[in-house]
Amino acid sequence: MTVNNDRGTNEQSIVAATLLNVDRVGLSYKLGKESLKVVDNISFTAKKNEFVAITGPSGCGKSSLLRVISGLQQSSTGTVKVKGNIVSGPTDEVFMIFQNFALLPWKNVLDNIQLPLLSRGRLSQNDARTKALKVIQEVGLKGFEKAYPGELSGGMKQRVGVARALAVEPEILLMDEPFNALDGLTAEHLRGEIYSLLIGTESPINVVVMVSHYVDEIVELADRVVVLSNRPAKVVEDMPIDMPRPRDKGSERFHHYVDKIYSLLT
Amino acid sequence: MAGQLIVKLFVDTAYSWVRMSLALVLSIIFSWAVGIAAARNRTANAIIIPALDVLQSIPILGFFPVVLVVFVALFPGWIGVNVAVIFLIFTSMSWNIAFAVYEAILSIPQEYLDLVSLEKLGFWRRLTELYIPASWSKVAYNSVVSWSVGLFYLISSEIFSLGTKNYQVSNGIGVDIANYSSQGLWGAYATAIAIFIFAVILTRFFFLGEFSAWSEKFKLIEEPRAVRKDPIYRLYSWINTRAASKVFSVLSRPMSLRPRAPAQSFDYDVERQIAKPRHLHAGKFMKITATLVCLAALVFVIVEVFQTLLAAGISFSVLASKESSVLVGLAYSFVRVWYVYGFSVAVGLPLGIVVALHSKVYQIGSPILQVISAIPATALLPPIALFVATLPFSGELTAAIVIFLGTIWYIIFNVIAGIRSIPSEIFEVAKLMGLRGWRYWKDVLIPAALPSFVTGSITGIGAAWNTLVVAEYFSISGRVITRVPYGIGVLLNVGTNSGDLVLIGLTIFSMTALLVAMNLLLWRRLYKYTTKRFAYRR
Numbered sequence: 001m002t003v004n005n006d007r008g009t010n011e012q013s014i015v016a017a018t019l020l021n022v023d024r025v026g027l028s029y030k031l032g033k034e035s036l037k038v039v040d041n042i043s044f045t046a047k048k049n050e051f052v053a054i055t056g057p058s059g060c061g062k063s064s065l066l067r068v069i070s071g072l073q074q075s076s077t078g079t080v081k082v083k084g085n086i087v088s089g090p091t092d093e094v095f096m097i098f099q100n101f102a103l104l105p106w107k108n109v110l111d112n113i114q115l116p117l118l119s120r121g122r123l124s125q126n127d128a129r130t131k132a133l134k135v136i137q138e139v140g141l142k143g144f145e146k147a148y149p150g151e152l153s154g155g156m157k158q159r160v161g162v163a164r165a166l167a168v169e170p171e172i173l174l175m176d177e178p179f180n181a182l183d184g185l186t187a188e189h190l191r192g193e194i195y196s197l198l199i200g201t202e203s204p205i206n207v208v209v210m211v212s213h214y215v216d217e218i219v220e221l222a223d224r225v226v227v228l229s230n231r232p233a234k235v236v237e238d239m240p241i242d243m244p245r246p247r248d249k250g251s252e253r254f255h256h257y258v259d260k261i262y263s264l265l266t
Numbered sequence: 267m268a269g270q271l272i273v274k275l276f277v278d279t280a281y282s283w284v285r286m287s288l289a290l291v292l293s294i295i296f297s298w299a300v301g302i303a304a305a306r307n308r309t310a311n312a313i314i315i316p317a318l319d320v321l322q323s324i325p326i327l328g329f330f331p332v333v334l335v336v337f338v339a340l341f342p343g344w345i346g347v348n349v350a351v352i353f354l355i356f357t358s359m360s361w362n363i364a365f366a367v368y369e370a371i372l373s374i375p376q377e378y379l380d381l382v383s384l385e386k387l388g389f390w391r392r393l394t395e396l397y398i399p400a401s402w403s404k405v406a407y408n409s410v411v412s413w414s415v416g417l418f419y420l421i422s423s424e425i426f427s428l429g430t431k432n433y434q435v436s437n438g439i440g441v442d443i444a445n446y447s448s449q450g451l452w453g454a455y456a457t458a459i460a461i462f463i464f465a466v467i468l469t470r471f472f473f474l475g476e477f478s479a480w481s482e483k484f485k486l487i488e489e490p491r492a493v494r495k496d497p498i499y500r501l502y503s504w505i506n507t508r509a510a511s512k513v514f515s516v517l518s519r520p521m522s523l524r525p526r527a528p529a530q531s532f533d534y535d536v537e538r539q540i541a542k543p544r545h546l547h548a549g550k551f552m553k554i555t556a557t558l559v560c561l562a563a564l565v566f567v568i569v570e571v572f573q574t575l576l577a578a579g580i581s582f583s584v585l586a587s588k589e590s591s592v593l594v595g596l597a598y599s600f601v602r603v604w605y606v607y608g609f610s611v612a613v614g615l616p617l618g619i620v621v622a623l624h625s626k627v628y629q630i631g632s633p634i635l636q637v638i639s640a641i642p643a644t645a646l647l648p649p650i651a652l653f654v655a656t657l658p659f660s661g662e663l664t665a666a667i668v669i670f671l672g673t674i675w676y677i678i679f680n681v682i683a684g685i686r687s688i689p690s691e692i693f694e695v696a697k698l699m700g701l702r703g704w705r706y707w708k709d710v711l712i713p714a715a716l717p718s719f720v721t722g723s724i725t726g727i728g729a730a731w732n733t734l735v736v737a738e739y740f741s742i743s744g745r746v747i748t749r750v751p752y753g754i755g756v757l758l759n760v761g762t763n764s765g766d767l768v769l770i771g772l773t774i775f776s777m778t779a780l781l782v783a784m785n786l787l788l789w790r791r792l793y794k795y796t797t798k799r800f801a802y803r804r
Contacts, residue, residue, distance in 0.1 A: 120700030
């Protein structure tokens with residue numbers, strides 16, 4: 001199975017359901033007079049209700065790729081399409097969960113979650129509040145509405161990050177190493193809940209793209225994994241992870257996938 | 267002729283620079299003595315730290331007349347005047363270096379202290395092998411800032427000493443600047459300013475730059491590279507330390523010495539905390555004792571002063587009438603400082619944010635701003651004041667210009683450094699949230715800048731009070747160019763000209779009392795609140 005063939009068949013068969021289309025994206029930076037190629041010709045797609053993980057060696061440009069998809073950063077070559085429209089800046093369809101949470105320290109939990117609803121969602125103060133309180137309940141933050149981020153543990157902070165993303169109701173949710181700043185146990189706990197929160201029946205989110213370098217995490221969560229090479233990053237493998245949920249971490253199949261991805265990374 | 271002038275100016279700059287260098291060397295030696303003692307000895311700590319705190323809130327320039335009289339009495343002729351000038355510059359340079367040494371010694375990791383104990387090093391060897399090397403890097407980068415601050419006092423004191431006819435420095439770039447402008451020799455004045463700026467740039471980027479680079483190798487604890495290289499960060503963290511120490515005056519010393527680490531340097535911060543020897547944090551008993559000792563000393567001094575005054579035939583009613591004019595002046599100066607501070611904020615806050623947000627503007631702008639900020643307002647003042655003197659409200663206008671130039675840099679540099687220490691995620695999430703225009707400023711940019719803005723305000727307002735002596739009453743060669751009717755600066759000048767030491771003493775005392783009270787009542791609380799609520803921590 002080569003990468004090109006895979007992409008070809010994808011494009012023809014599921015064009016209608018394709019929500020995200022990353023097409024030959026390249027990224028280079030100017031370093032003095034030379035230009036440094038970080039990401040080279042990366043293509044992949046994601047269809048409805050798909051959880052895609054992107055992994056690769058550290059410093060290969062995974063996070064930059066995510067920022068191109070979000071519209072925060074411009075690609076040097078190639079395009080990103082969301083529902084067929086070329087992304088040229090932040091759009092209403094995409095939101096992100098950050099590695100270090102990116103909560104505003106001067107706003108309490110409720111205000112942090114409400115803020116995007118007021119600005120980007122253009123909701124009234126009342127509607128925003130109702131909606132924010134609803135997601136606060138969903139992610140298990142009830143009772144912490146008035147707390148400030150500085151008063152919360154890392155796990156709780158990331159719950160606020162998740163709640164904010166859920167409240168925004170993006171079609172495509174990007175996650176940049178979302179469990180990286182959490183301690184082991186807290187991360188495991190949140191990982192256990194996050195799939196049903198994001199891709200559950202109630203959730204308006206249709207595609208999740210997660211950047212991670214934890215192979216176990218990827219096999220636990222993702223429907224598909226895109227493995228990138230060293231800089232300049234190319235797609236080494238674009239592989240479905242075909243396992244029923246909830247996934248048994250002790251199973252042979254789980255280990256098979258973990259071993260496969262490790263061998264691709266090294 | 268022109269060649270002669272240039273040679274003379276270079277020679278005079280050299281004279282000034284020798285004064286500056288002597289003051290810097292003195293400051294560093296003083297700082298080692300005081301800083302190391304305070305960091306390694308509890309009793310010394312309880313005395314030195316509160317003393318430094320009060321000393322650094324005293325308006326230094328206000329001292330100058332007294333200092334001049336004392337040193338001229340002690341030393342013959344030109345030596346006395348020069349010692350007075352060097353002493354004045356020394357007092358402007360030394361407090362922050364002393365606090366930096368104190369902090370550097372406190373942050374020596376415990377392993378090193380254990381090591382020198384195991385090796386049974388004597389006091390002198392500990393000094394040369396550990397304490398002095400460990401403090402080099404902080405001493406070096408504080409020297410950069412001290413040099414800029416010192417330049418203001420160099421120029422002011424050289425101009426000042428010329429004003430009081432009997433006490434003049436014979437050679438000095440400040441003397442030349444004052445002379446040429448008072449005689450209306452504007453070509454020579456411009457040349458002097460150009461050579462002065464040339465010397466400032468040369469010193470800043472070569473000598474002081476090399477000094478900092480050399481001192482880096484003595485670092486015991488690594489800071490993240492990107493942060494360390496940023497010149498504005500260096501300035502910022504110094505200002506932070508200084509402002510924090512001003513704010514948390516007298517009683518709550520140890521907390522204030524921890525500069526707010528940039529968000530990226532988490533490991534560094536943790537190391538420092540672990541490294542801090544706990545037993546040095548003076549207990550409640552020590553604090554109360556120190557406060558009582560200070561209060562007793564204060565009462566003693568006041569009683570002594572009163573008795574001396576009464577013995578000298580100065581009655582209570584004379585004192586009361588002088589104090590009432592001091593209070594009027596204080597009220598005028600207070601309002602003046604605050605409305606000019608308002609202007610500085612209106613310009614400095616948005617300007618700082620805009621410079622910090624655009625990396626191209628920042629790369630070009632920050633070295634330019636650094637050099638401009640190192641040029642003392644007093645050097646540029648003569649032509650400005652002479653022009654302003656022809657306008658209505660000339661006294662008020664000149665005062666406002668000088669205070670503004672003395673304040674705004676602290677606001678700009680702090681805001682720039684504050685915004686730049688905010689992780690990019692915050693700006694990214696703001697973009698994804700679709701925050702734009704006023705909402706973006708209100709919900710993200712201004713709150714993000716707030717903690718560093720408060721520190722900038724504290725030091726900025728401190729600097730504003732220090733400029734009043736020149737700002738409110740500007741004279742060149744004894745000729746008054748502009749003055750305001752009422753103010754602290756006017757009183758200090760009047761007191762100097764009439765030799766009224768009682769008036770000078772009352773003015774300095776009242777002003778210091780007001781500043782200390784402001785720190786305790788307003789700034790300390792504001793600083794605590796903003797760092798708690800607005801500072802970005804991971």
